[in-house]
Amino acid sequence: MTKPVVLFVCVHNAGRSQMAAGWLRHLAGETVEVRSAGSEPRDQLNPVAVEAMQEVGIDITTAVPQLLRTETVQDSDVVITMGCGDACPIFPGKRYEDWALTDPAGQPIEVVRQVRDDIRTRIEKLAKELQTA
Template sequence: MSKPTVLFVCVHNAGRSQMAAGWLRKLAGEIVEVRSAGSEPADQLNPVAVQAMREVGIDITAAVPQLLATEDVRASDVVITMGCGDTCPVFPGKRYEDWELLDPAGQPIEVVRGVRDEIRRRVEKLVGELGSGTAGRVHDHDDAE
């Protein structure tokens, strides 16, 4: 069985999706391929998100915000969106989740720490599902026809 690919998508690909990708790489190791992208990527990572992740020993400074491409979605088994609305293309046979999380842009470190910790809880659950083989199960997207 090939390892599943998880794609995290948010608007700027500078905060939430990068923190989630950092957590998944840390917690899942080599059992999953991790991607992240944004519908309107920023030119750099949110420095407060970088700081919040550094506080827990995860360095995301090498990450660069990427533009979401249709191929990114097509190549992924699990697509997790975070506040990007309907900009993410929908393909049959993919698992989609929308994580409602506060956008850390412009927020103080205390708020971003809370977002970071909530992302960790959700990623831990996802890792458990990946380990049990249920993460790849398809949840039909309501908008798919």
């Protein structure tokens, strides 16, 4: 069986989607292929998101915001969007979820920690579902 491909999408690909990708890599290891992208990617990660993830032992400093491409969606099995609206193309047969999460851009570390922890809870559930699929 091939491993599932999970794509996390947010507007800037600098905070939420990168934290989600970091969590899934950390919790699922090599059992899942993880991607992330943004409809309007920034040139660097949100430093507060990086700091919040480092607090729990996850290093996302090497991640680079990527532009969302139709092919990336097409080549993914699960697409999780986080506030990017209709920017994400829809393909039949894919699993889509939209996670309503606070945008960490410009937020203090206390708010970003809450977003990080909310994402972890969702990732734990997703990882279990992927293992039993």
